[in-house]
Amino acid sequence: MPLASLIGRWAMEPFSKALPPLGDTERAALEAGTVGFEGLLFSGRPDFDLLSAMGPNRLSEREQSFIDREVRELCRMLDDHAIDQARDLPPEVWRYLRNKRFFGMIIPEEFGGLGFGHYAHATVVARIATVNIAAAVTVMVPNSLGPAELLLRYGTDVQKVRYLPRLADGRELPCFGLTSPYAGSDAAAIPDRGVMVEREFGGRRTRGFLVDFDKRYITLAPVATVVGLAFHAVDESRPEGERELGITCALIPVPHEGMEIGRRHRPMDSAFMNGPIHGRQVFVPVDWVIGGEKQVGQGWRMLMECLAAGRAISLPALGSAMQQTALYVSNGYGQVREQFGLPIGKFHAVAGLVAQMSAELYASDAARRFTAAALDKGERPSVASAILKVQLTEAGRRAVNHGMDILGGKGIIAGPSNLLGVSYRQAPIAITVEGANILTRALIVFGQGAIRCHPHVLSEMAAVQARDEAALGRALVAHGKHVATNLWHSLFGAPVLGEPPEALAREARLIARMSAKYALTADLAMGLLGGRLKRMELLSARLGDVLAHLYLASASVWRYRVDAAPELLPFAQAAIRLQLDEAGKILRDLYANLPTTGRRVIGALVLRRTAHLAPLRDVQLMALAELLRTDPRIVQRLAPDLSEPAAGGLRDLMHAMELGEQLGGDTAAALNKALRRTRSFEAAASSAPDPELALAYLKAADKVIQVDDFEGPAQQQARAALNQPAAPPAQPAPRPSAHRPERRTPPPVPAK
Structure with a gap:
């Protein structure tokens, strides 16, 4: 008998007990999506050539034009404070979003959408969010996990033709109901049930589901015209044990008999629309199931496959x-x-x-x-x-x-x-x-990563499930070689695979070493704790965090290559150092908390020679800060999505910074010194080479420094007594002195 079969026979029973059992919902989540560079980090063998092969982000001409014109115009319509106070977007903004098809970014052009790629989609959301988060969320949701994406991937031709053009131009506004009061993070446990029935609908006998549901936290629900709904489908006409059909996703038009929406939640009092949806004996024809009858029971798989990409955007x-x-x-x-x-x-x-x-x-x-x-x-x-x-x-x-x-x-x-x-x-x-x-930290990043990203665990689980002793033996032999390699690399240094940018060669070596130490640690934790690790969430969260910091450090190497911006080298180096230092701290904490004897010895052995992971020194931080203060191009490169709003403090600061740039740092400092001495904008500005520019800067800077004030009880009573309309909030205005704001006298109170 081959050695692999002998090993597999010996290991089959222990592994059957040690490997955590997988439910259907967990299996659907694990099978969703693909594995990229994070898999190489998990194996302890990051290849920097494969990293570089991903290439730079690219925008098409249409995407770039939309960002430069429509997105910029939208941002100039957004007043963060006014929207926050009104708790809604202005009507003209809603019209603009519909007219310019912001709700149809992911919908292909053949259905009337913009057909944008993922990077363009993310850039649009980021630029809007720099000036107003409520508007960004309003744009984000129809293009994120919801009816449009589900229809594109799984919908029938009839459903696509009916809904996608209307979603693209905003005639239909979607929301998606998944979360229930008793099923939040455990979304697969939603209690909402739909029972298969046949009834008269639209003038003919129709098969469908009678659904009872309660949903909450549903973004855009109060203004939605079509509701995506997830529920458990049941067919009681089937034999016992076959009645539960599984989670199913359907589209329901608004209004529809039995469904109630329209009230609002106020998440941190934000202005974006969010609210509950309730339904009692809501009839959902089978034709309304996304994908038709063949997709009944496939809703969880559909959601997990969409979420595999959607979470990243x-x-x-x-x-x-x-x-x-x-x-x-x-x-x-x-x-x-x-x-x-x-x-x-x-x-x-x-x-x-x-x-x-x-x-x-x-x-x-x-x-x-x-x-x-x-x-x-x-x-x-x-x-x-x-x-x-x-x-x-x-x-x-x-x-x-x-x-x-x-x-x-x-x-x-x-x-x-x-x-x-x-x-x-x-x-x-x-x-x-x-x-x-x-x-997500405790259960998803490492929980999925340990199975999907590890080079051998998924093969071992499949072999155990199939009771294939030879396959299990082969996987275990390969796994043993994998552990031995990472042990060697952890103790004596890991090779750098591929060719990272020369300027980041040292940082690439640090990533390779830390990746090997992480891969070995993950194997030790899984080997020592087995299925218990799934329940020890503090440990699994730490393992997930180390993988995350390695991913961010590696992406920094990629960015430096594709950006071709040598002026950002100090920031790339600092970024990698911070991420690796954090990964090292987390690994030390992990070994200190392993519930096994000798954990300190194991930790000291694996983490030896980690002095090279020293954090940034104060002098390095001060050098970065000096670059940020003295070179406006650096901030522009680090914050390329920053947009100009309609009004407010951010726009005031942008104006002051532009004027300060024109003056030059030394002149601005001299002006501030003169202002402290003279206590007069005009007197201070008169000493500058360009008094008009200097005065404009001093007033703009003062506007940034000032804060808003509002009517108090006395002013409100006086205004009420005079029967005057409510006064708007006082806007910051240039003061006659930067140190002595002018005194405001309230209106007189009439004698009683």
Whole structure:
């Protein structure tokens, strides 16, 4: 008997007990999507030639024109504060979105859509989100996981012809109902049930489902004209054991008998439409099932296959937009605002945060763009998309938090001139939806990665399921060689496969070494803990996080090559260092928490020679901050999606920064010094080579520094007594002195 068969016979029973059982929903999730560069990282053998082969992102002429014209025009229509106060987009914005087919970006031209690629889709969402997140979400949802994509991939010809043109031009506005009050993260456990019946409908006997459902958190539900619905289909006429048909997706027009929508949720009081959907004995003909009767019961597979790509686009674009806006605001405000006679951006505590934000943005946006390139080549990287969803939404939240710290009092006063307050309030929304990050970290990234990305585990599971001893033996022999190779590379150094950019050769070696250490650690954890690892979510989350940081570091290498921007080399190096340092910390924490004897010894052995993973030094952070302050091109390259809004604090800051650029840094500093001495804009400006430009800058900078104020109770009572209309919020205006704002006298109160 061959050795492989003997090994397989010996290992079959232990492996049958050790490998975690897979349910149908888990199997559908695992089988969805493809494996890309993340698989090479999981194997401990990243190949930088394969990384480079992905090529740069490309926009077609139509896509570029749309971004340059229609998207720019839309952004100039968006007033973040006004939309937030109104809790809705203005009617002219809704019309513009429909007329310019923003809701049909993913729908092919043959059906009246724009037919854009994934990178163009993500770029549009990111650019809108830099000025108003509610508008970005409104555009994002019809182009994300929902009726349009499901119809394109699985719909019947009749369904496509009926719905796609109307979705493309906005005559139909879709939403998709999946989440239920008792099935949130465990979406496959939705209690909503549809029982197969036959009844009179549309003048003829029709087979269909009577569905009872309760859905919540459904974006666009209050304004939707067609509802995508997921429910459990049941056919009680079948024999016992065959009645449960599985999750099914259908389209229901609005209005429809038995279905109630129209009320609103207010997610962090955001302006985008979101609300519940209820249905009692709603008749859904079989023809309304997406794909027709043959797709009854296939809904979970359909959703998982769409999510394998969708997670990589919309929410990562929102996270990137938050990072880009926060970096621009923090860096710009740090130059305009002075304390103790210096721009606050020169203080190390502020400069260090801004530099760290820039390095994080370089890495996270590199991963977003790299994954978009993979999607545009036809890949559907399910693990990478989960990594992006977690990492970019968390990075967006961190960046906004850092920005709020830097803004201080300016950041916490609500009003038209606030710079980050709305984003700060809305950051948790992206963290929560499309799979809450706490779940995605703990169960999806490593849970799927351990099976899909590992070079041998899936083969072993298949062999055990088929009771194929020879196949199991062959897989185990290959697995043993894999572990031995990674042990050697962990202890004595890993080779660099392919040719990374020469300027990042050292960083590429660090990625290769850390990848080998990670691959070995993953095998040790799975081997020592077996199926228990699935339940030990803190450990599996750490393993997923290390893979994520390796992915972001590798994408930074790719970005530096395709960008061909040598001025960004310090940021690429810093980005990789930060990601690898974080990966090393997480691995050390993981070994400290392994519930096995000798874990410290194992950890010390695997993680030896990791001194090369030293974090960025303070002097390196200060150098990055200096580049950001002195070279506007750097910020433009790091935040290319930043757009100009209709009004508000961001536009005011952009105006001040433009004027400051024209003046030059030394002149602006001299003006601020003169202003402190003279306490007069005019007197300070008169000493500049171009007094008119200097005065415009001082007034623009003052407008950025000021905050909004509103009527208090006394002013409201006085206005009511005089029977006057409500006064609008006071807009920041240039003050006669930057240090002594003019005193405002309230209107007199009539004698009683």
